[in-house]
Amino acid sequence: MTINGAHPIVLTNTQTGRKEPLIPVNPGEIRMYVCGPTVYNLVHIGNARPAIIFDALRRYLEYRGYRVFFVQNFTDIDDKIIQRMNREGWDFDTITATYIREYRKDMQALGVREPNFAPRTSYFVPQTIRFIQGLIEKGHAYASDGEVYFSVPSFADYGALSHRKVEDLQAGARIDVDPDKRHPADFSLWKKAKPGEPSWDSPWGSGRPGWHIECSVMASVLLGDSFDIHAGGNDLIFPHHENEKAQSESLTGKPLANLWLHNGMLQMGGSKMAKSVGNIIKIREAVQRYGSDSLRLYMYATHYRSPMDYSEERMDEWKRSGAKVKAFLREIEEALEETTLKAADDWLLEKRADLTKALDDDFNTPKAVALVYETVKELSPVRQTLAQPGGESRLRQAYHLIKNEVGDILGLFGDTSEESGLETPADDTSDFDSLVDFLVRLRDRYRSEKNYEMSDVLRLELEKLNIKLMDGNDGTRWIRS
RNA sequence: GGCAACGUAGCCAAGGGGUCAAAGGCGGAGGUCUGCAAAAUCUCUAUUCGACGGUUCAAAUCCGUCCGUUGCCUCCA
Structure with missing residues (x-):
């Protein structure tokens, strides 16, 4: 098979466990969605892995001639944000605005390009409500006392992505005892607001979108019912992506994404880097x-x-x-x-x-x-x-x-200067720098006089100040070591 | 317990039926160059791919069992 006269790009699809060719839904164009951060905290380098990898994949697809539409969301409605708000008395909007800003800074420092769209959950609440209404109308969701749940048994294909059977889930240690749920595996689409929580009006009362619905909604609005690549960390396979898939496909009857891509976990000291474990590097x-x-x-x-x-x-x-x-x-x-x-x-x-x-x-x-x-x-x-x-x-x-x-x-080798990647020296070092320059010139003079005893003394003394000298054909250079 | 990955040199890590006596990086050993020191460069550094069976003319690569590690099954990139 050839695409544009070349071999096709193949990628491992989590759903099938096999490498599959990337065949764009629309010729010449790749639409991809990568799950973004929940903005309640500074992110760590484990979070950087998908950001870096899928940014590079995006660049590569462009290199190969595709027009790429790249969406990465910000989850700005979430239990963890609310917890932080309650615990520290921060204003909800301030928390989310702060960490969106900080995330962007981090991405910039990593050289990760901005997505084409960076939607926020809170900007898509009306669309979310319509989405949920659609699911209710089709019998895939039901309201119960101000909450709306997705009915897992209503979606025959549930578990296809994560290779799980619904029965196996129940066999697992934890069984959700929520009495409003018809089936233990059912999950929240709309959550009833508690006093003081950010909330929106809906046909089911005041509340907010549930855990997984946002990605389904934003993906469908920005990329359409079916798109090419859905990506994220492999810890999202279940339940997040499984649930997204169930919601979207129940509503549209079409496959949400052709290829599901998942990166492996970044570990530290043998276990996954996670805030809960405490083994994180920002x-x-x-x-x-x-x-x-x-x-x-x-x-x-x-x-x-x-x-x-x-x-x-x-x-x-x-x-x-x-x-x-x-x-x-x-x-x-x-x-x-x-x-x-x-x-x-x-x-x-x-x-x-x-x-x-x-x-x-x-x-x-x-x-x-x-x-x-x-x-x-x-x-x-x-x-x-x-x-x-x-x-x-x-x-x-x-x-x-x-x-x-x-x-x-x-996204490499953009800056080939010697100091790139090192901490930028403070501005007030210029006097120090000229002094070192002087000592280097002095040493050069000793060297030209073949006074190696003195030149070695200078090398040693400068070394003690963490100044490394490098003699070359065209003079001596020095760097901080 | 269920599901999914992974186990390759001192370390990290590609490969994934023959072209592999297995890429690349780091480290190590020796040489060249340089007053010294670096940098650079050259050569060497896995007869072997977790263990044991099987399939095949042929396996690190496929299948099975076992051992070990990790992730998910709860928010998580």
Whole structure:
């Protein structure tokens, strides 16, 4: 099978457990929905995994020529927000506005692009009410004392996504004893308001949307009844996505999404990173300490479906590895003055084919990362390659491949400067900097006089101040270590 | 208990019937270069893919059992 004359992109569909070709509902266009954060708290790097991976997938689909409509919601009506409001006396709107802002900041720091649409649950309450009414009319939902529940037995396909049987759910340890429910597996579409809670008027009285309905509603409004990709962490498979699917498909009779994509959990110390476990690292902490490229590389180095364990040692490794690629790019920049791609030959075409082959196959980012390192190795050292016939053209192609193709897709290597990824030095260090510059010049003078005893004293003393000196052919550079 | 994944070198991690005596990264060993130190670079670093059976001309790759790890079954990316 071919699409646009090329091999199709295949992705593992959670529902079938198999790789399936991505065949757009509308030719040339991919509509995808990724479940976003509940805005009651700062997010951690576990939350960053789907953000980074599916942002990259989006970029890749665009690279492959699709127009992508990317929706990621903000859940701004939720029990946890209400809890926080009650516990800390914060105003509801202030909490949600604050954490939406903070989330955006974090995403910006990670280099994650804004979605095309970032809908908020609270802006879609009228549509939610209509959606629920539709379900009631079709016999898939029922109202009971101000609450509305989805009737799980009314949807024959329930459990298809998460590979569960309704009976198995009941066999599970916890059985919901809510007397208003007709079936223990039934779940809330509309919740009755308690005093002081944010609420909206509805045919069933004052209340608010339930846990899963928002995504169904916003997806249908913004992307239509059926779209191409629905994605999120694999902890959302059940019940969140199963329930979304049940609601939407009961109403429309059409499949909600063609492909269900789920990323593996980020773990720390052998268990899932979660606020409840307390093993969390905030995104801003990780980015500040290691830079966004390190975190992104780390995540791309593991296939998105596998669980991965976070550790500072790994982050250090990827920081070092990323620096290697940046150094390679920087050398090309320095050697060529300007790096525009002038001509592509078979070399680039082949690399590009390797890249798309890897990414077409269930978004195999580890292979794409390996391709970058193979290329760096192949053309290093830069000076030596440059001296060879065709070397300059090859370097331009490599630069383009790594920075403008792989880099753009994976959101990497945007800043090749030496300090990128490190904490920005405070402004008031300039006096200190000039002093160090002076000492370096002094040492250079000793070196030119072959007074190595004194030059080594200066190296050692500066090292004590965490200043690392690097002697090169064109002078000495120094960095804070 | 049910469901779903996963187990590959010192560590991280691709591959997923022959082209694999298994990519890439980190680390380690040795060499080159440099006054020193770095950086860079070269070579080496898994006869083997959790264990045991089976299918096959052929398995790390398919099937079965077992052992181990994780996730979901409750809000969770």
